[in-house]
Each structure stands twice: as C-alpha cells, then as structure tokens.
Amino acid sequence: MKAAVTTKLFSPPTALKSGGKISNYFSSVPRLHSSNFSQIYSSIHLNSVKSIKKAQVAMSSMSATYKPEEARVPPAIPLPKPPITKFKIGLCQFLVASDKERNIARARKAIEEAAQQGAQLVLLPEIWNSPYSNDCFPLYAEDINAGGSASPSTAMLSELSQRLKITIVGGSIPERSGDKIFNTCCVFGADGTIKGKHRKIHLFDIDIPGKMTFMESKTLTAGESPTIVDTDVGRIGIGICYDIRFQELAAIYAARGAHLLCYPGAFNMTTGPLHWELLQRARAADCQLYVATCSPARDSTANYVAWGHSTLVGPFGEILATAEHEEVTVVAEVDYSFIEQRRTNLPFQKQRRGDLYQLVDVQRLNSVG
Amino acid sequence: MKAAVTTKLFSPPTALKSGGKISNYFSSVPRLHSSNFSQIYSSIHLNSVKSIKKAQVAMSSMSATYKPEEARVPPAIPLPKPPITKFKIGLCQFLVASDKERNIARARKAIEEAAQQGAQLVLLPEIWNSPYSNDCFPLYAEDINAGGSASPSTAMLSELSQRLKITIVGGSIPERSGDKIFNTCCVFGADGTIKGKHRKIHLFDIDIPGKMTFMESKTLTAGESPTIVDTDVGRIGIGICYDIRFQELAAIYAARGAHLLCYPGAFNMTTGPLHWELLQRARAADCQLYVATCSPARDSTANYVAWGHSTLVGPFGEILATAEHEEVTVVAEVDYSFIEQRRTNLPFQKQRRGDLYQLVDVQRLNSVG
Structure with a gap:
C-alpha cells in the first residue's frame, strides 16, 4: 500500500484529463424522504427478523455494510437436514397421446419401471394426461379435490405411490376447480396422500412470430401460491414449465430451505434448444441446490412438439443425467451432501448484499407472526 | 369443461386414496400480524409508485392477482431510447504481466486496434494493470480520484477515449482510496471524462479445496453501490467478475433501464469451465438485455490462471461472439432493437408475480422522493 513501491513499477504517462468528475446515473437523483422509507422498511426487517425463530442470520466478516441476512426478506431459513441424503430419482419422459387411458397406462408403466430401478422419487412431465392445447385442457381436466373417479390420473398416482412406497411429483394435468381450469402438479407422499398441490403460477403466454405462439391464459387460470413440500426425500419446491423462467421463484424456494426444485415442463422446439x-x-447454480425436470417425449406429429431432454442438475449447475427426445426413464442419483459442500465453496449466503438488494417472499412475510 | 366429455375418454381406475388432504409446507404456519406487515409494506409501494414519475406500471391482462408492477420495488423504469441502436463493441482480451508499463502499453494497443476496427465501445479485463494476487493489489493500486500521475492506468484510458472518441469500460484496476484498496472499474465517455466508477461490490472469497482458493477480502474493501451509466452507446450496468454471480444485481440494473451489462472478469480454470x-x-436471458464480458488472456505460468473466453451475449442468452483463451480482440455488433423484440416475444415484465415476490433496489428506493 506504499505509493513509493507503486512508482517503481512504471513511469507516469499522460495526465488524467477528466479531473475525476463522476456522473453516475443516480448521483443526481434527490434523496427526498429517504429516511421515511428507511424507517418503514427497517421496521419490517426488525419485526420479521425477531419473529422467525429459525431464521439464519448469516453474519459477514467482510464488511460492516454487508447485510447478507437482509438480502432475503424474511431471512433465509437454514437448510434443513433431509430425511435421506442419497437416493435415486426417476424422470419419466414418455409419449403423450390423445387417448387419456393410454396416457395413464404409460405413466403407470414408467413409474413402475423407475421404482424397479430403485427410484425413491419419481417425476412426471407437464400435462401428461392430455395433448398440450387450449382445446384439450377443458376436455381432459379433472376435479382433483373431488378425487376418486373425478380424477383418475391422480387416483393412479396415489395408488402407485402408496403401493411402491415412493414419492411422486406427479407432473401436471389440467385441473377443474369450479369454473376455472388450472395447470396443476400434485406431490404424493409414500403413503399415497397428496402432500402438496402446485398450480402453475406463471402462465405460458409467448409470441415469437413464425416460430412459437401460445397463450395458456386463454383457457387457464394462474395459481396463487408457490409450493414447497417436505417429503421423505427432502424439501422440494415445485414449478411448472414457464415458472422456471422466473428466477425469483427459485430463489424464494432456496430461502425456504429447499433441497431440490422439480419442474415438470414441456418446452417446445423453439425455446427448448x-x-x-x-x-x-442457472437455477441450480444460482441457488446451489438440485434441479430436476421432466418433459414429455417428442411426438413430431403433434400440434405442440415437446423438446424432451428431461434432466437432473447438481448444485454447481452440472448436468448429472439427461435424456434426448425419445421415450426413456432417466434414473440417477441425488446426493444432498453436495449442497452443503457447494455452499461452503461459494458462500453466497454470507456474500449477498442485503444493503443493496432484497428479495421479498411476500407469502412468507405475510405468514410469519 | 363438461364432465360428460371427460368420462368418455377413459374408465376411472382405483379411487383416490388421499381424500384430497393437502399438507403444504406453509399451510400450518399461523398468519399472525400479517395485516400489520401488509399495511406497512403497502405504504412503501404506494409512496414509491406515486413518486417515480417515469415508473412503468405494467398492467397484466392475465389475472386480477398478478401485480407485475410490484415485482420490482421501486417499479421498473421503462427501457430508455438509446442514443444509438447498432454499434460495434470491442473486447480486449490481452495478457497481463508483472510489468505495469507493459500492461498499460498492451491495453493502449488493444484499444487502438478495436477502434480501428470500428468499435465505439471498448471493454477491458478485470485487474489488467497488475497480476491478480493479494500481494500485488497494494503495490499496483492507483489513486484514481487524484488522477494524473497518481493513476497512469486511468490517465491512459481518459486520453484514448477522448482522442478516439469512443466509450471505454476500463476493466478494473486496484484503486487506493485513503487506507483502503478497491477493485475498481471506470467508465470513460467519448470526451475523456469518467462517467461512472464501479467498485466491486461482491468480493471474490472462494474455497474449493485442491482446486481454487482465493480471498479478495484479505486486501480489498467492497464497494458500496451498484453502478449504471448513461453513455453514447446506451445505458450500461457494471459488475466486476464475482458480481456476476449475484442475479439480483443484474435484475436491478435491468429494472433501472440498462441496455447492456458489462462484466470485466477473470474467472479461473475451475470456475471458468x-x-x-x-x-x-443466464443474466442476459433472464434480464433480456446484452451482456459483455472481458477476461485477461490465459498465462499458464501465472499464479492465478485466467480462463479467458471474453464473450458478447444477446438478449435471448445467445452467444454472439466469443474468444478462446489467447490474446485477441473480439469485435462484434450490438443491436439494441433485439431487446424490445425479445421482450415482446416473452413479456416477463407483464408476467412477474409482484403479489408473490418482490425485488427491492434498496439504493433506488432510498433515492426517490
């Protein structure tokens, strides 16, 4: 840090002509009412920090101004100890046809095969009991809450998860609830019960002229809530397809202590590649957790052609197992011990700048007392 | 939506055994004080929404509960019309040695070559005037604010930007300010003045045993502010190397209307690949804007070996131009018209769920009156 040492290394060239004037974008913005905002905002933190007993208050050793514990509002929950560290996951990438009975039979067969290969968690594709089209969603929709014969697709999943003693993240099906239709994923515990139900919260409305246009919002209603479920194979956050585009959802799942994010999806031939x-x-590397996806196999004759490529990604963003586009069940090992290891390698949790940005989990903020 | 149609498609299998019980992770959390939090939080939004004249209040047509305009706090600023739509960018990937004068000469030559090839914006690598080591940072640090002979590296950049009439995102150098040392990037306008100065806000503290261990915080102090600058070639958000790992920084730059993010970086042989x-x-695709990076060329004999691979990425996350690891200046075209096109194709801005998550730009929240 001695200037004398520095000057030994070079001869000073032309003098700096700027005179050091800095015209940063926000330097001229008046700081009116800032104390008012800060006070209100601080009171939120104070209350939420106090009230979340398990909150991780990660203290940074690097700078007095770092406030990593405030980068997540409410503060991040420490990663819970999972009931199991190593297990096999099965990603059932099968062909979806217009015959619903056949789709249910294919799903059943794929799940049984995955279980035979040792999978304790099985993931199905998005909209696996119906063709992916706005015309079909109302026709194939089931009343999941009514159950039984009103929802043969989830009845099959319930029966299988109980019989095979596995957890099933049941892809998604069109769900009828009152006069609305949702794109819904049910998570079944090894006892056959529904442990969580996620309704796609970001509808797939996309318009790439000449390549891909689709408007789910024509027939579907968006879900109202993120979904994270404690299962026999760890804490799982659920997103459906387009939900994966919104990094905030993954980040709030990570802050809720998720070990694994599961995204049933059906990306198309434009957005897939x-x-x-x-x-x-990106979601896995940024959140330092496992990400599993499951797509339908590709049917080139369908109106909506799925990309395939169901994949398991580890907490460094590394692809651990993946498929091409054909019918296949990928069985691969998840090892949660890598999560802690990656978080030690790259301690983002202690490095985030809560003094500069904060991600608010609105539902959790409103839930904690 | 008629049940009669649905039942034609299949025979109901086994009855659902779960009875529809849902045990979602947060369903049992008591909702104490939620109205209190909501009221406080709403008042922030109300004030900030009112006070930001240029705020984009993106209305969603999809759901009454979608509050996309609240997903960014304060609300996102509409993308400003850039002063220029198409231009060439030059990424100067050169070898950094222990001889500071030589480093300055190399930077000068690379910038002149980029300008000769038509680059109106030139980007330099991270820590280009010094070896990348905690031992060297104090020795090579310059007093940028004092300027002139106290900062020969930035003096050269100022002189060149004025003479060549180009914008220079000047990579980074160790900066001495009082008794502190920062990792600092200066942005020079075509008039030679410093238009913005970014001090790396996330220090590179990483520990991957046997592969890569480095603790910048041993010698460096973290910056206190995101940096976004209006230049002749658009609104540019600056991050330095490890800053790129924090998606929140990129997201708040996007919400401040950035066209381009520039990350001088020196990823290593472990984290690079x-x-x-x-x-x-990921930053480009999630934020739908351009991302440019510049690394030193690889010196396999150095203590810290840089990965290289300086790259320009477009707003669909597509690689437009990239380098291997040798000394090279990449010159490629940026076309900002693609930003609007991608945002029309995939209208994230209207699809975000401000009712479920909110990213707070703390500095901007405190700056707006």
Whole structure:
C-alpha cells in the first residue's frame, strides 16, 4: 500500500484529463424522504427478523455494510437436514397421446419401471394426461379435490405411490376447480396422500412470430401460491414449465430451505434448444441446490412438439443425467451432501448484499407472526 | 369443461386414496400480524409508485392477482431510447504481466486496434494493470480520484477515449482510496471524462479445496453501490467478475433501464469451465438485455490462471461472439432493437408475480422522493 513501491513499477504517462468528475446515473437523483422509507422498511426487517425463530442470520466478516441476512426478506431459513441424503430419482419422459387411458397406462408403466430401478422419487412431465392445447385442457381436466373417479390420473398416482412406497411429483394435468381450469402438479407422499398441490403460477403466454405462439391464459387460470413440500426425500419446491423462467421463484424456494426444485415442463422446439438447459443449470447454480425436470417425449406429429431432454442438475449447475427426445426413464442419483459442500465453496449466503438488494417472499412475510 | 366429455375418454381406475388432504409446507404456519406487515409494506409501494414519475406500471391482462408492477420495488423504469441502436463493441482480451508499463502499453494497443476496427465501445479485463494476487493489489493500486500521475492506468484510458472518441469500460484496476484498496472499474465517455466508477461490490472469497482458493477480502474493501451509466452507446450496468454471480444485481440494473451489462472478469480454470458462460447467458436471458464480458488472456505460468473466453451475449442468452483463451480482440455488433423484440416475444415484465415476490433496489428506493 506504499505509493513509493507503486512508482517503481512504471513511469507516469499522460495526465488524467477528466479531473475525476463522476456522473453516475443516480448521483443526481434527490434523496427526498429517504429516511421515511428507511424507517418503514427497517421496521419490517426488525419485526420479521425477531419473529422467525429459525431464521439464519448469516453474519459477514467482510464488511460492516454487508447485510447478507437482509438480502432475503424474511431471512433465509437454514437448510434443513433431509430425511435421506442419497437416493435415486426417476424422470419419466414418455409419449403423450390423445387417448387419456393410454396416457395413464404409460405413466403407470414408467413409474413402475423407475421404482424397479430403485427410484425413491419419481417425476412426471407437464400435462401428461392430455395433448398440450387450449382445446384439450377443458376436455381432459379433472376435479382433483373431488378425487376418486373425478380424477383418475391422480387416483393412479396415489395408488402407485402408496403401493411402491415412493414419492411422486406427479407432473401436471389440467385441473377443474369450479369454473376455472388450472395447470396443476400434485406431490404424493409414500403413503399415497397428496402432500402438496402446485398450480402453475406463471402462465405460458409467448409470441415469437413464425416460430412459437401460445397463450395458456386463454383457457387457464394462474395459481396463487408457490409450493414447497417436505417429503421423505427432502424439501422440494415445485414449478411448472414457464415458472422456471422466473428466477425469483427459485430463489424464494432456496430461502425456504429447499433441497431440490422439480419442474415438470414441456418446452417446445423453439425455446427448448434456446433455453431449457440454460434455465435449469442457472437455477441450480444460482441457488446451489438440485434441479430436476421432466418433459414429455417428442411426438413430431403433434400440434405442440415437446423438446424432451428431461434432466437432473447438481448444485454447481452440472448436468448429472439427461435424456434426448425419445421415450426413456432417466434414473440417477441425488446426493444432498453436495449442497452443503457447494455452499461452503461459494458462500453466497454470507456474500449477498442485503444493503443493496432484497428479495421479498411476500407469502412468507405475510405468514410469519 | 363438461364432465360428460371427460368420462368418455377413459374408465376411472382405483379411487383416490388421499381424500384430497393437502399438507403444504406453509399451510400450518399461523398468519399472525400479517395485516400489520401488509399495511406497512403497502405504504412503501404506494409512496414509491406515486413518486417515480417515469415508473412503468405494467398492467397484466392475465389475472386480477398478478401485480407485475410490484415485482420490482421501486417499479421498473421503462427501457430508455438509446442514443444509438447498432454499434460495434470491442473486447480486449490481452495478457497481463508483472510489468505495469507493459500492461498499460498492451491495453493502449488493444484499444487502438478495436477502434480501428470500428468499435465505439471498448471493454477491458478485470485487474489488467497488475497480476491478480493479494500481494500485488497494494503495490499496483492507483489513486484514481487524484488522477494524473497518481493513476497512469486511468490517465491512459481518459486520453484514448477522448482522442478516439469512443466509450471505454476500463476493466478494473486496484484503486487506493485513503487506507483502503478497491477493485475498481471506470467508465470513460467519448470526451475523456469518467462517467461512472464501479467498485466491486461482491468480493471474490472462494474455497474449493485442491482446486481454487482465493480471498479478495484479505486486501480489498467492497464497494458500496451498484453502478449504471448513461453513455453514447446506451445505458450500461457494471459488475466486476464475482458480481456476476449475484442475479439480483443484474435484475436491478435491468429494472433501472440498462441496455447492456458489462462484466470485466477473470474467472479461473475451475470456475471458468463450470460457470463463466452459464452465468453470462443466464443474466442476459433472464434480464433480456446484452451482456459483455472481458477476461485477461490465459498465462499458464501465472499464479492465478485466467480462463479467458471474453464473450458478447444477446438478449435471448445467445452467444454472439466469443474468444478462446489467447490474446485477441473480439469485435462484434450490438443491436439494441433485439431487446424490445425479445421482450415482446416473452413479456416477463407483464408476467412477474409482484403479489408473490418482490425485488427491492434498496439504493433506488432510498433515492426517490
């Protein structure tokens, strides 16, 4: 840090002409009422920090101004000890046809095969009991809450999860609830019960002229809540397809202590090659947890052609197992001990700048007393 | 939506055994004081929404509960019209040695070559005037604010930017300010003045045993502020290397209307192959803007070996131009018209769920009156 040492290394060239004037973008913005905002905002933190007993208050040793514990509002929950560290996951990438009975039979067969290969967690594709089209969603929709014969697809999943003693993240099906239709994923525990139900919260409305146009919002209603479930194979956050585009959802799941994010999806032939792998790897690497995805196999004769490429990604964003586009069940090992290891390698939790940005989990903020 | 149609498609299998019980993770959390939090939080939004004249209040047509305009706090600023739509960018990937004068001469030559090839914006690598080591940072540090002979590296950049009439994102150098040392990037306008100065806000403290251990915080102090600058070639958000790991920084730059993010970086031989390309593409695709990076060329004999691979990424996360690891200046075209096009294709801005998550730009929240 001695200037004398520095000057030994070079001869000073032309003098700096700027005179050191800095015209940063926000330097001229008046700081009116800032104390008012700060006070209100601080009171939120104070209350939420006090009230969350298990909150991780990660103290940074690097700078007095770092406030990593405030980068997540409410503060991040420490990663819970999972009931199991190592287990096999099965990603059932099968062909979806217009015959619903056949789809249910295929799902059943794929799940049984995955279980035979040792999978304790099985993931199905998005909209696996119906063709992916706005015309079909109302026709194939089931009343999941009524159960039984009103929902043969989930009845099959319930029966299988109980019989095979596995956890099933049941892809998604069109769900009828009153006069609305949702794109819904049920998570079944090894006892056959529904442990969580996620309704796709970001509807797939996309318009890439000449390549891909689809408007789910024509027939579907968006879900109202993120979904995270404690299962026999760890704490799992659920997103459906387009939900994966919104990094905030993954980040709030990570802050709720998720070990694994599961995204049933059906990316298409335009967005698949562009973004499917990228998004999975980004969510895993940024959140330092496992990400599993499951797509239908590709049917080139269908109106909506799925990209395939169901994948398991580890907490460094590394692809651990993946498929091409054909019918296949990928069985691969998850090892949660890598999560802690990656978080030790790259301690983002202690490095985030809560003094500069904060991600608010609105539902959790409103839930904690 | 008629049940009669549905039942034609299949025969109901086994009855659902769960009875529809849902045990979602947060369903049992008591909702104490939620109205209190909501009221306080709403008042922030109300005030900030009112006070930001240029705030984009993106209305969603999809659901009454979608509050996309609240997903960014304060609300996102609409993308400003850039002063120029198409231009060439130059990424100067050169070898950094222990001789500071030589480093300055190399930077000068690379910038002149980029300008000769038509680059109107030139980007330099992280820590380009010094070896990348905690031992060297104090020795090579310059007093940028004092300027002139106290900062020969930035003096050269000022002189060149004025003479060549180009914008320079000047990579980074160790900066001495009082008794502190920062890792600092200066942005020079075509008039030679410093238009913005970014001090790396996330210090590179990493420990992957046997592969890569480095603790910048041993010698460096973290910066206190995100940096976004209006230049002749658009609104540019600056991050330095490890800053790219924090998606929140990129997201708040996007919400401040950035066209381009520039990350001088020096990823190493462990994190480079793992994450360098992934992170650039993820930030670009998630924020739907351009991302440019610049690394030193690889010197396999150095203590810290840089990965290289300086890259320009477009707003679909697509790699537009990239380098291997040798000394090279990449010159490629940026076309900002693609930003609007991608945002029309995939209208994230209207699809975000401000009712479920909110990213707070703390500095901007405190700056607006």
